[in-house]
Amino acid sequence: MRGEEVLARAESRRSGLSGDEVRVRQARFGLNTLPSRKVSSWAALFARQFVNPLIALLLAATAVSAVLGETLDAIFILAVIFINAALGAIQEGKAERGAAALDRLVRQDAVAWRNGERRRVDATDLVPGDIVELESGVLVPADLRLLETSGISADESLLTGESLAVEKNGATILAEGASLGDRVNLAHAGSMILRGRGFGVVVATGRETEIGRIAASLTDIESAPPLVLRLRRFSATAGIVVVTAVLVFAAVQLWLGAPLAEIFFVSVALAVSAIPEGLPIAITVALAVAVRRMARRNVIVRALPAVEGLGARSLIASDKTGTLTLNRLTIATVWLPGQGRVDLTTTAAVRGDDLTPEALGELATVGALCNEASLGEGEAAVGDTVDLAFLAFAETLGRRREELVRSEPVASAIAYEPENRFGATFTYRGDRIRISVKGALETVLAMCEGGAAPAQDAAEQLAGEGHRVLAVAEGWAGTGAALDRSALRGLTLIGLVGLIDPLRPEARDAVRQAQDAGVRVCMVTGDHPKTAAAIAEQLGIPAGPEDVVSGQEIARLAADPAAFRALVARRRVFARVEPLQKLSIVEALREAGHFVAVTGDGVNDAPALAAAHIGVAMGRSGTDVARRAADLIVTDDNFASIVAGIEEGRIAYANIRKVIAFLISSSAAEIGIFFLCLLAGLPLPFVAVQLLWLNLVTDSVQHVALSMERGEPDLLSRGPRAPSEPLFDRRMIEQTGLAGLTMAGLGAGYFGWLLAQGRSIGEARNLLLLLMVCFQNVHVFNCRSERRSAFHQPLRSNLWIPAVVVLTQGIHIGAMHVPVLNEVLRIAPVAWSEWVQVAGISLLLIPTMEVYKSLKAGRLSSAPQ
Known part of the structure; x- marks a missing residue:
């Protein structure tokens, strides 16, 4: 089908659609967007949390509790399962929706003709019948039937798998049923224009494009970033270590004659509490927080x-x-052969007295003719900044490109391409053809006769002052001459322009x-x-x-x-x-x-x-x-935004390490306290529901607050991390090990002391559980920085930390006073003096970690540089 027939079928015209036509078609065809991956519903996310072997163990524990008549325990374990699932779904859902929202922040523009005017529009607003221009470097915004082409080639490997560029020709009439790779008069959405210029009419948008059909089949495919995959493997490794330790603990308990049901419940609860199964989700949340912060910083x-x-x-x-x-080029200086240099103001008024603006007229004319930009009327300017600067310069001298082209119609053009370093336009002027060329000095001089040395000297001076220097040349040819690169010889150098793009x-x-x-x-x-x-x-x-x-x-x-x-x-x-x-x-x-x-x-x-x-x-x-x-x-x-991105990237990585340190040290403390009590011949420090409560109240909330950290003042000055640096490095092993052992040692010692004072096992467990909650409330402050003192991290920089500490402490103290819940958890209200005693013991964790940080800082400062 010929181009005019396509236009007629699309009910369009070369001057483009009217505003009313666009609105009607948008209502009919919808936005020009590809099908995106479906964001999971809350129900689906909630259900996904149950696809976990640890959840299966907890469900088994629930069933066993019910069979043994421990109805309250069964109800509590089931409640823990559902609350954990809800928290996981909320965190995962926020991360997933945050990532999906990024697509809406990246805008793709298209140059379209609307109401007879050339405009830059959002590609999502395109409709069938729109007339769209293409040029090198553009991603085709919709499926187009090309009407006119000038040396267009496209990369369609995304669609065809063929790496070779495809030459396009709008004049070609395709045979019916032509394969995708043979449709040379079509430009498909998603393909890249590698070179050339042209325009076409939109024939399909969104889902109806070739890439839209492919995208529709890919929207349900899920993938995880490599960092999250690494963390999943790390969690799996940590899980193996924890399960091995729990099995050893269970075997020893069984050998000592402990009741089988008690061993089962405690082992399951200990494994669930100690394995950092929520780590990948926690890290995804940390990354999603960083993504939003980066978006705010452009x-x-x-x-x-x-x-x-x-x-x-x-x-x-x-x-x-x-x-x-700033990418706002202005022609600030002009050099003319035999006449010298002209310094201009931003309004192109001549500063010197020896030359008049008319002396610049020929240069302005050639620069305006050899041009692909448009200043527009009532619309934003469209085109390359160099071309726009030439048009603005020409207009100050009373030479509008539209009027020049009316008097000298364009016969052909060689579009500017980076590898060519020049552009040329051939225009009819009577019985001759004017050749207008502009480009890099070295390239244009090779097309000219004479005048090379003075021009090179002038260019050196202009460039030394920070100008971007371009040469402008002109030539003439008969109407029968070839309008291609072979005609670009024997030209006359019109002059040089010095463009300034301020920092x-x-x-x-x-x-x-x-x-x-x-x-x-x-x-x-x-x-x-x-x-x-x-x-x-x-x-x-x-x-x-x-x-x-x-x-x-x-x-x-x-x-x-x-x-x-x-x-x-x-x-x-x-x-x-x-x-x-x-x-x-x-x-x-x-x-x-x-x-x-x-x-x-x-x-x-x-x-x-x-x-x-x-x-x-x-x-x-x-x-x-x-x-x-x-x-x-x-x-x-803006380069400054890149530096801001570097800072946010380092904050994100530091926050990931903080979350890992908090979760792993908590797990180490829980495992450690059981083994220390076992070695000391003490009773089990917790029952199963207490371990599950500890995991629910503290671990599930406080790590999210750590992912909100704003960053430390000296973060940028530390320098980039080494490419080979592992995530769980020696420093983190030392810190998590020290924190875990401290909490385990103090906890087991306090538990033993309470029993020695004649307190019952129930009372000792009640106070030990409160101590573990306090330990984790305190440790979250230690984890705010690997290097800096907890006292040097201002609370106002992350108010989520004190908020979640108050929240978790309040929930636990509240549970002590709720009749049914305190019965299930085997806990009871404590005296004010006992809370002060427990809080005081938990605060010992701070000087321990402060001493470590101080010693570590001393070793680092004394290390040879």
Whole structure:
């Protein structure tokens, strides 16, 4: 079917749909969104908590209790099961919904024609019949029937599995039933435009697109991030250790002649209480908290492991434009052959007295003709910032592109591509064709005759002042000439322009903060080496003009990988870098042992973004290709936001360690107190329901509060963690072991002392259970920092901690006074003096951990650097 027939069937036109037509079709077809993975219902999440061998054991214990006539015990165990399931479902549900909400924060734009005007719209608002423009670097937003194409090729590997680019041609008429890979006049949603330009009419959106049909079949597939998988394995290992210890304990009890029913109940309860089965969920909650915090600081997480991974980065290879600078280019200086330099204000008024604005007219005309942007009327400007700067400059001199094109219709164009480093437009002017070219000086000079030396000298001076320098050239050809690259010779250099993209106000401080955090900052840019050196100096990146590595230098070292790696390891600034060279730089940095984060926004950045440990794409100016290749998206294109992301990543990792330390030390204390009582010949310190109560009241709540920690003041200054550092390292083993043994030793000693004072077993267990609750209330303050004193962590930075401590203490004391519950738990109210006694013993845990932290800090400070 021909393009015009497709337009007619879609009830559309090349000037686009009207606003009323769009609204009617949105109501009919819905939003242009792909089916997403279903967020589990609360009922499903609740049911999922019962798929657990520990729950099966508890259910067995419930049945045994009922058979033995222990009805209250059976009811309590069943209540514990349901409460734990509810808490797990709530935590897991919040994490799942938080992750799903991220998709709504990442916006994909499309350039569409509406009411005869070219507009940038949210891709989710597209409807069948919309006219959409495509260019290199764009993710196709919907299934399009291409109407006009200019050198378009697309990556459709997502759909076809074929890695080769597909050349598209809107003039082709397909045979009926053509296979997906042969539909050369269609651009499918989800495919990447690798090069070229064109436009087409939307023929399918959302679920009706080819990728929508595929997505519909994938929405129920679940996956967990690697960190959570590692923690599941860790939990399984810890579970094996706990079960082994419990079996040994049970065997010894059986050998000593303890009642079988008592052994069974206590062993099951001890295993359930001590195994950190909730650890993966707790860590997912911690990561979800970090994701929300990052989103508030303009960093959107596409891959959950990138949350804590960003905090481990030791080097950032940053793009310059838009990330370190404002990406608001203005033509500030012009150099004309034989006439010299013209310095302009932001309104393009001439500062010098020797030249008039008319002398710049030809340069402005050529720059406006060789242009793909649109300033728009009443709408936001659309296009590349360089093109927009040329259009703004031309308009100040009274030359609007629309009027120029009406008088000189466009015959053909060579779109700007990063690897070509130039763009060209061919326009009819009478019986001749004007050739307008703009691009990098080296590329354009190769197309011109004469004038190379003065232009190069002028470019060196402009670049040395921090300008981005582009050359503008013009030529003429007969109407029968070939309108392709072969025509680009014998041109005349019209002049040079120096564009200024000011630094972001916060960029210098952000670079300093990153460097203070032990993160090396490199700048990788396509700009001139002198421009790069000037910007690096303003940013505080240590690199003089002689330290800048150029793309030509990289090319010369291509045959000597060792020399290239050595060069990359020494230098901080890389200029005139081509896409594959940026990829080589990233690979060399990885081989040097760095954990590398790379920023980028263009198609040319995608390989490096994918190769980096963490790819960071720009959300505002970035192409769809870059965003898809990245792990993180910075919504405000700001380097300072990346530094904020590093801080949040380190906070997330620190909070994960805090949660692990709290849960494991509590488990160690519970196991330890049973074995110490066994060795001392004491009775069982707890009955089964007391262990389950302890697990329910303290462990299930307080670790969530730890995941809310805001971070410590010196966190950034500690430097990135080593890539080989295990999660459960020597320091954590020491801390959890010391805390667990302290709680177990004090608890068993107190239990024995109470029995020696003539207290009954029931009274001793009642006070010991209160002591264990107090221990965990106290220990949560110790776990707020691995290094800093508990007294140096202000409560106002995490009010959840005192809140949950008061809550758990209040629940336990309240349970002592509730008639039925205290009977089930075998507990009773205690005197005020006894509570003070128990609280005093629990507070001994603080000086123990304070001494450890102090000694550890002393050893670290005295260690050789």
